[in-house]
Amino acid sequence: MSPADLATQLSDVATSTLASAEPAGLLPARQQMALSLGWHIILACFGVAFPAIIFVMHLRGIRRDDPVALGLAKRWAKVSAVLFAIGVVSGTVLSFEMGLLWPGLMGTFGDVLGLPFAFEGLAFFLEAIFLGIYLYGWGRMPPKVHLFMVAPMAVTGVIGTYCVLAVNAWMNNPTGFNVVDGEVVDIRPWAVLFNEHTALQFAHMWVAAYMVVGFSIAGVYAVGMLRGRRDRHHRLGFTVPFVFATVAALAQPFVGHVLGDGLDERQPAKLAAFELAETTDDGASPLRIGGVLIDGEVKGALEIPYLGSLISMGSLSEPVPGLDRIRDEDEPPVNLTHWAFQTMIGIGLLLMLGVVMYWFFRWRRTDLLRNRWFLRFAAVCGPLAVVALQAGWIATEVGRQPWIVYGVMRTTEAAGEHSAGLWWILGASTVVYGTMTVGAIVVLRSMARRWREGETDLPSPYGPDRLANL
Structure with missing residues (x-):
């Protein structure tokens, strides 16, 4: 059954009416999700990539009997614990928001999406357990056993991210169910979890996580070297995460290109917005x-002949399908989608x-590392990677509009009819996220200051040594 057939069965209202109707809960729901996901996704990157970087640094310390590497691994574990604790809050909020903000989606497809959310x-929870074991295992476990407590952290972080990306891939390419007489039946949750587009979408996000984390950590040590701290601690602290960021930055353009292959068939409106293709050209785009x-006219664009078709269609003659082939009510916000996509591409190429x-x-x-201009560039690479990450998600999510489940359910159908309470929740969430951001910065800066002052082993508030003194 095609997405168009599913959409017809799910809706008793004409397409034009659905496009114009906006329930009161739509705008606050969008704002809330933008805030929550935009904030949480940065922490999610550290949950995915940081354990592997810590593992490599710890392994280097054991194999080379390197106290500097071991010291860095130990410090990074404490930083990871702080970020993980904050991520618990934002992740818990998100788990409630899906049903609260999008009752139409979860009410209709909750059974379809249950398995990936459960995993x-x-x-x-498994990542939290092994993080605790690793954090408190220093000096209490055999070195190699302690080292391999990081591996489950890395694996569970990857699994959790895969499951979330499976849901998003399903929203872009719905599968695993049928609709009979307006009811969702024949649910196949494993088909959702192993959607044919999940692997590539996950790979794109996984590589992006290493770019964000690798460049961010390296940037911290670049700032330290700009301030005159050019010891081996800072050089090693820069080099190891920068190697991870290098591999990710080189791989990402290729992963993204493969992910976009066939977009003209799957989501032609999104591709047209990416390429700012108002009309379908007679020849190469x-x-x-x-x-x-x-007003239906492209203005201010720098045009490079043939390259649009070559990149998007793999051809020097086939045009990029334009928005003239898309019904007006099915068009996404073109300018925002286009600029978000190009921001992601531009920053990715720069990195x-x-x-x-x-x-x-x-x-x-x-x-x-002795060149101040390069160190300045390295210092801003972390924020640039975050901007590219956010821009990429804006491009893919806004570019899917007006569908929350592509071709099946419009975003207007998923939102609730009431808004007053949602605006209060948005205000409260803004305060909570702002407070957590300030708190994280204060805590991490305090930890860095105390390490610079010579405190090599900061106490953990619930560690065995602290508890023994109670």
Whole structure:
């Protein structure tokens, strides 16, 4: 059964009416999800990538009997615990928000989406358990056993992220159910979990997580070197995460390109918005850099002939399908989608060129860690990677509009009819997230200051040593 057939059975209202009707709960629901997901996804990146980076640093410390590497691994574990604790709050909030903000979605498809959400919760709890074992295992476990407590953290972080991405991939390519007389039946939850597009979408996010975390950690030590702290601690603290970020930055353009292959068939409106293709060209489409769509006309774009077709269609003659093939009520917000997509691509290419430059000069035996301009660039790579991450999610989620489940359920059908309470929740969430952000910054800066002052082993509030003194 095609998505169009499913949409017809699920709705008794004409398409044009659905497009114009906006329930009162739609706007606050969108704002709340943007805040919650935009904030939580950064912490999720650290849950995915940080354990592997800690593992490599800890392994280096054991194999080379390197106290600097072991010290860095121990410090990073404490930082990871702080970020994980904050992520617990935002993740718990999100688990309630899906049903609260989108009753139409969860009321209709809750049974379809239950399995991946259940596995994600299980992975989350297992990650917390092994983080606690690793955090309090220093000096209390055999070195190799202690080291391998990091591995389950990395694995569960990956599993949890895969499950969440499976839900999002399903929203972009719904499967695993049928609709009979307006009712969702024949539910196949494993088909949702192993959607054919989940693996590539997960890979794109997984690589992005290593870019965010690798560049962010390296940037911290770049700032330290800018302030004159050029000891081995800072150089090693920069180099190891920067290696992870390098691999991710080089791989990401290829992963993203493969993920986008076939988008003209799956979601042609999204591709048209990405490429700012208002009309379908007679021949090859140009690549449009920048520009906006105003009153049906593209203005201010730099056009490179043929390149749009080559990148999007793999052809020098086949045009990119334009918005003229899409019904008006099915078009996404074109300008926002286009600029978000190009922001992601532009920053990704900049970061890729930056790592290539670093390793080229290192191959030429030029130490860029003594170059203040490079250190300044390295310091901003973390924030740039975060911006690219957020822009990528804006592009994929806004580009799917007006569908919350592509071709099956519109976002207007998923939102609730009441808004007063949702606006209060949005206000309270803004205060909570702002407070947690300030608190995290204060705690992490305090930890860094005390480490610089020579405190090598900061006490853990619930560690065995602290409890023994109660």
